[in-house]
Amino acid sequence: MNISSRIPPKIAIHSFTNKPWNLAECLDRYQKAGVPGISVWRNLIDPAEGGVGLEEAAKRIHDSGLSVPALVRGGFFPGTTAEARQNAIDLNRQYLDEARAIGAEMVVLVVGAVPGQALAESRKQVCDGIAALLPHADATGVKLAIEPLHPMYAADKSCVNRMAEAREICEALGHAKVGIAADVYHIWWDPDVEAELRLSAKQNTLFGFHICDWRVQTRHLLTDRGLMGDGCIDVSGFRRLVNEIGFEGFHEIEVFSEDYWARDQDEYLALILEREEACRPAN
């Protein structure tokens, strides 16, 4: 089935969505299906995680002709020692280099948290960590996108859990390379989400936009996301909103799901594209 003529030019898929595929398989299948973009998770690059290495990855991605909205993921700035925090900054510098090498617009930041450390202190460390990266963001031309994570990840993955908190960091740093990756999974429940998305667009900080769905009977905190239409999020409404407020980036499909990973990935990709079309707004 070649459905490439139906897919809008600003649709991307996060490689982790098709976790069973390696980089070559993702690129091949997305390209054949006419998917215009891929956000690349580092496990497909880093040899320590089974990836092909940066040089090979960059070549393959370039040859595929696919656009790369994001390298996923950097962040994890908070730490209990100055050394740990410096290590995180150094790693994120490396990720900026990797992003430039593969032609990614931005590095998505899952900002981190330290269990038991006050969230206010972690938030300060996040702000400091991102500040330390700004010269290298300028040097590489790669943007840094803070992704607010659902409050159920506040213990150890992210001390930034709402759009408002990400905005406050953006405002504190006031730098053109620092913005937000808004993922409907994390922010759909927030009464302020529409106002914050509008404000982010106005402040030119809306860098990324991720879509999936929240399953009403979620069985696992990490790996039970739904594909658009499986749950209760008004994904079409969110897509209409970001279009309306002038967002021109990719609508990135990002689903972590043991259920879907267990399926035939070619059939799953076809389903992903059906679901994308089903929640595609008219505007």
Added chain:
Amino acid sequence: MNISSRIPPKIAIHSFTNKPWNLAECLDRYQKAGVPGISVWRNLIDPAEGGVGLEEAAKRIHDSGLSVPALVRGGFFPGTTAEARQNAIDLNRQYLDEARAIGAEMVVLVVGAVPGQALAESRKQVCDGIAALLPHADATGVKLAIEPLHPMYAADKSCVNRMAEAREICEALGHAKVGIAADVYHIWWDPDVEAELRLSAKQNTLFGFHICDWRVQTRHLLTDRGLMGDGCIDVSGFRRLVNEIGFEGFHEIEVFSEDYWARDQDEYLALILEREEACRPAN
């Protein structure tokens, strides 16, 4: 072990914490251990859920001498039809009667949500539902405590997910019988939580205060809570704060945990009381 001399007068346990015990067992064990209060879940009362019936429950609770901060739980106001919403209001009137019968100070409201219905609409229906209960709250002398539930329950259990949203309903209704039950499990991650607790105390709406812990590696969205000390919440800090701002109600221990339910409940009760003492603030 009789440790009653060590337990402060404003400590209570939610009966669901010791789910394997029936009402008689909860009352007997708490009384023998010197636990001053019990918040009673309806499953121990309602014969349809295996409970002993209201008259018998009221007699046993009265005879136990235990205080009853709360009947748990009412709410679930939103519905897609006027009939469903009216049924919810009628049920909550019954719960107010039950609360009066067992001598409970308040009914805890898990306000509800309808999967797929806009959260803003559900929030409006919650406000309307509580408004309809006010005359009966006055008639029974029982308070209504809105419990903000963690955002991971926004799909179907609660469209009120932060202290701020509960406060907005309290402010809209402006009635002395409407307030908030603040549970650290649901609100600990919120950057505004301290300011909102202070405001709630100032507005005389801080009716209830529940404690437990958030396990860093939470395995289940409903039944994997930690006992104080098992996780990353600064429970002692929260207890110190509510004492400082003049809260004089019970510190209610409420833990849903398959792990703990599988243990010997007498040993578990002893552990609960050890942990309560370990996070007891000096003030």
